[in-house]
Amino acid sequence: MQNLFQPPPGTRDFYPDAMALRRHIEDTWRRVSLRHGFVEVDGPTFEYLDLYKVKSGDEIVSQLFHFESRGEDRTQFALRPEFTPTLARMVAAKANALPRPIKWFSIPRCYRAERPQKGRLREFIQWNVDMLGGETPEARRQFDLETAALCIDTLREFGLASSDVKLVWNDRALVEQLFALAGLPPERYPFGFYLLDRLAKLAPEQRRKQYADNAVTAGEQAFFEQLAAGGDPLSEAFWESLGSNGDFAAYRDAISGMQAHIEKTLALMGLPGYATYDPSIVRGLAYYTGFVWEVVDVSGGNRAVAGGGRYDKLIEMFGGPALAATGFGMGDVVLALLLAEKGKLPANAGVSPPDLFVINALEQTDDAVRQLAILRAAGLTALASYKATKNIGKLLEEAGKAHARVALILAPAEAAEGKAKLKNLRTREERTIPLAAVLAETLAELRGAGDIAP
Template structure:
């Protein structure tokens, strides 16, 4: 059998241009997070398989790349899985040092993740995922503040890429609002757990599968109609939705939505995200069997792509992993959907490849002076007293062509995008000087060889 030398399906090769785009996205995530007071963390690329079962149950195993480790002397082997997300790792890390960590805990991470699912537009088997979490909040007011702060950071990151309310919208919901919706539909509290379970999966179930769920959970015909309307994408905020349904307490439900929306959208507006950036959406029911309160997704307004980002409040997660009761809110954003959106909107910079600070034009027959000067330009100055770099080195490149034609080499310097060209020419070098050319203004000046690094500061 011939060896398959292609990259595995659902993975990507990052050539220089692709790697530059990846670093641009990651650096933007990182820089905006730090400006908002978050610090970066990371964990292992693989964890014990049982870690993921704690959060998602045994059904998650079929979606993972998992493997058996080497057996010990007794023949026992551990079972591991490549991480499909970072949240279980975060919960494990917080649970391990919960009492020593300052509150609130504001962490972000940018891990590579893996899922054994069929690749599709904006979703691969290997991807980069930006995760943001805030843990803490002793009062309802603090928790609501963190909810909105999390949503605001999500929008701020996307705004940093040039996206506006014309291209994206944050759609939000809340578990408490969904419970009120269940009451309107005639469900009793004992049926809420099933309701959350079904809503979380309803888009993936065909009519026969939904009918089986209704039968197993003794859901009355009237409530079945309610779930079927949601499955068909009908909006419960329209009066027509409630034809032939119970609709008890509908006005209270609408009032709760209005009050929640006023608080959320008014606060977001003070943070720079006014009308159009966010709206209530009853269809946002992601993970409500897992999330405990506020949930949100960011979608492209054209509706052409899967969710750009999504998250919510999960106050019981750390407890599930053996830690203390600790309120938490977080979201995730994948690089693949984001990159597709930025490309389709024409928002990726034309060239993201790094450009050198200096292009060294060497017209000397002897290569040694050029090599020495390149080393000096590239070298950083480290201060042992402060344990820091006091003068960073420059990105300095040169041509490997054999020609000594300065004109042709300056064309290479221009093509490289360098800020300066340093020209080592025989006549000037004999006098102990070089020419420094500003590639933007085209100005040239002679500089003593010993002063080149200072002249380029």
């Protein structure tokens, strides 16, 4: 039975502490994106339902929250499950007017109509980074690594090291080399991609059904069964047992050449030791066209924290010109779990302490109201007590609990001379200042503590 006064299952209430953590995550995503020269965009929270079929086919509908509009334009809308279709539509609509390369990021809330589970909610926040343009092989390789580097650099900004997270990568071209080695004819590659993407999730009898339904040869079956059993296609033993006479050395050299390039580029960027080749990374290769990757939590069973890759055909599908594209997404739910596990949540839930706390021991409130307004108009975060007490000791305790840096004390003895006391709550030093100079003296005190810039 639903409880009307609870958030719907799979959604969250963001009370102040949870909201501060969400701000920390979103602000970090945004800050590092801007540093790397990406600009922020966003779209509607809902789109025409049919928009999501363009990329994902009809089967997507069962995973969407959708509803009918009211009024004359009765159409089906759906809450966005991801940002990419919106991005593709927006890029396609203005492809020729946008400066190239297009370097966009967004931080949308997204929705999936499924039963919630740990790490998978019905409503989540997903950071999206996309880089479009750059048609040469060199530019594609560069843009693939620029986006992946932004992802790793951001995780580093959160406090995660290469001992915590790894970039595991693959490439559609390498998967095709793998299929060739296994003896699949090129016309079987689409089925190969389809099966590879699902292999880890299929039970033995489900795999057998796939083999039977798709006339898979005994040799191909042996190959898929070895992969399903965790066999390593980078080992000679894997191919010997299959009796393959393909060019295994060329496959291995292609991988090590690419791995060396990725490792060298990331090292130049100050991110050595993050990248590893992983033939099991597939990420629904029907959509991706080249490089694919995930960033995984090393100690958490390789749980994916982020994932992306190259998708050079998509902008055309949304009515735009042919346009090379690469990008990734990272959700807030798994990231927050990982940061908590690694002890990397910010102190004090990331909430900035107030600059100043006004303590009013006078009978009237006019001076306190006036000083609060002057301090706030200058950009300072200024609090005051709402308690009736004029006990300075108790009010100082409250200021301390709020982690205020400075207290302004308005008390009768000083007020009679047009003065007040300013107390530094870290050094515990206090001094008497003219009421007319509260703002200047507070700024000086905060500067002295290194809390704000001179």
